[in-house]
Amino acid sequence: MKALILVGGFGTRLRPLTLSIPKPLVEFANKPMILHQIEALKAVGVTEVVLAINYQPEVMLNFLKEFEAKLGITISCSQETELLGQLYPFKEMIEFHKAHGGEASIVVTKVDEPSKCGVVVMEETTGKVDKFVEKPKLFVGNKINAGIYLLNPSVLDRIELRPTSIEKAIFPKIAAEKKLYAIVLPGFWMDIGQPKDYIAGLRLYLDSPRKKSSTKLASGHHIVGNVLVHESAKIGEGCLIGPDVVVGPGCVVEAGVRLSRCTVMRGVRIKKHACISSSIIGWHSTVGQWARVENMTVLGEDVHVWDEIYSSGGVILPHKEIKSSILKPEIVM
Template sequence: MKALILVGGFGTRLRPLTLSVPKPLVDFANKPMILHQIEALKAAGTTEVVLAINYQPELMLGFLREFEAQLGVKIICSQETEPMGTAGPLALAREILDDGSGDPFFVLNSDVISEYPLKDMLEFHKAHNAEATIMVTKVEEPSKYGVVVYNEQTGNVDRFVEKPQIFVGNKINAGIYICQPAILDRIELRPTSIEKEVFPKVAADGKLFCMELPGFWMDVGQPKDYITGLQLYLESLRKRFPERLANGAHVTGNVLIDSTAEIGEGCLIGPDVSIGPGCHIEPGVRLSRCTILRGVRVKKHACITGSIIGWHSTVGQWARVENMTVLGEDVHMSDEVYSNGGVVLPHKEIKASILSPQIIM
C-alpha cells in the first residue's frame, strides 16, 4: 500500500520551534511528529509514503533517510510550487498513488496524533466497498468544527455541516482517510479542499463512509494543543505500553524520559512530561505538563510547567517558566528569571523576566 501525508507549509502556529526545523520534524514524545505516523502506516502494511510539501523538502528527506532504511519504507517528497490545499496534492502525486493495482491508499494530515487504528480502518473500508473512508472523532463543542452527519448503523456519510449553530451531531473529521484511486478522477490539479470540494461529491454518490476513531485524537499544530496532546498520548501509553513510561520516587503521573537523559537528586517530575535525549536535569528541579527537547539543561531548583523548552536551551537556577512559554532552539534563561507565556525566538539570551505573554525577537 501507499500513503500520502499532507505536510503543507511553514508551520507558523508552532513557531518558534518551526524556525529551526519543518513542523513534522518537531519532536513529540521524543520522536519527530511524522515518525509516529510513518511507523503506524508501516504497521498497517504501507510500503511507500509520499510527503506532500512546499517547504524545505531537502531537509525533510535528509532527516528521514535513516528512518527509511530502519523501517523499510520508501519515503519520497512531492513538492508543491504553490500551496495546493488538501486535495491538490493528491492530483500532483497521482502517478505515484495510482499504480494500476486498484489498491486504496491512506491520506493523513501531519498535525494529527492518535492511536492510528489503520488496520481496522482498512478492513472497514474494504467491507463497505467505499470510494473513500474518513475517520471521525467525538468532540465536546461541535459548533467550533465542521460536523460529519452520517448513518450510525451503516457508516454512510450524508453531509457535512460547517460550525452548526443547532445540534446536528458531535463527530468531526479526524484528518485520516483511505481512498480508492477512482477518487483522483474527481480532483483537478489546482488548489483544492478535499473536505469541502471532494468529499461532499463522494457523499452525494453514496460512496463515502466514516468510522469512529477509538482512543484519543489531537491536532498538535499549536503549543496549547501540543501540550494537551502530550497528556493524551502519555495516558494512552499508560494503558497500552506502560513499560515505556518512567517510574521511581522522582516521578508522579505519566512521564517519558529518554534513556540518555540525566536526572539529579530531589527532582519531582510529572505529570505529563517528556524529556528528550541528552538532557541534564539538575537537582531539585520541578517539571509538570511540559516538553523538554533534546540537549536541554535545566539548572538547580528551576520550575517549569505548561511549556515547551527548545533544543539545546538552558533554564537557569531558581528560574520559573509557565503559562505556555515556548523557548526556541538555543535559548538561555538566566538564573532566577520568570517567564509568563514568553515566546522566545532561537539563539537568544534572556536576562530579565517576561511578566506577561509576549514574543521576544
C-alpha cells in the same frame, strides 16, 4: 498500499520551534511527529509513503532519507508549489473500507461543540455519509472530519490537475453517489499545532502507555504520574519530575529541579533548583539556577535563561539570552 501525508503547512502557530525545523520534525514524546504516522502506516502494510511538502523541503528530504532504510519503507516527496491545505486506527479502517465496498472512507471524531466545525452527517449503523454541513446553527450531528482518508484509486481520477480541496470538491460528490463512508475514531483526537494544545495532547498521549502498563514510562521516588525520560538523559538528586513530562536525549537535569506538564527537548540543561511547568524548552537551551518558567513559555532553539529569572508566557525566538524576567506573555525577538 500507498499513503499520502499532507505536510505542506508552515507551522506558524508552533513558532518559535518551527523557525528551526519544519513542524513534522518537531519531537512529540521524543519522536518527530511525522515518524509516529509513518511507523503506524508501516505496521498495517503500507509500502510507500508520499509526503506533500512545501516548507523547508530540503530539511525534510535529508531527514527522511535517513529513516527510509531504518523503517524499510519507501518515502518519497512531492514538493507543493502552492499550499494545498491540510493519520491512527489504520488496521480497523482498512477492514471497514473493504467491508462496505464504497469508493472512499474517512475518519470522523466526536466534538462537544459541532456548531464551530463542519459536521459529517452519516448513518450510525452503516457509516454511510449523507452530507456535510458547515458550522450548523441547528444540531445535525456531532462528528467532524479527522483528516484521515482511505481511497480507492478511482478517486484520484475525480481530481482535476489544479489546486483542489478534496474535502470541499470531491467528497460531497462521492457522498451524493452513496459511495462515501465514515468510521468514528476510537480514543482521542486533537490538534497539537499550538503550544497549549501540544501540552494538552502530551498528557493524553502519555496516559495511553500507562493504561497499557507500558515499561516505557519512567518510575522511581522522584517521578509523579506519567513521565517519559530518554535513556541518555541525566537526572540529578532531589528532583521531582511529573506529571506529564517528557525529557529528551542528552538532557541534563541538575539537582533539585521541579518539572511538570512540560517538554524538555534534546540537549537541554536545566540547572539546580529551577522550576518549569506548562512550557516547552527547545533544543540545546539552558534554564539557569532557581529560574522559574511557566504559563506556556516556549523557548526556541539555543535559548539561555539566566539564573533566578522568571518567565510567565514568554515566547523566545532562537539564539537569545534572557537576562531579565518576563512578567506577562510576550514575544522576545
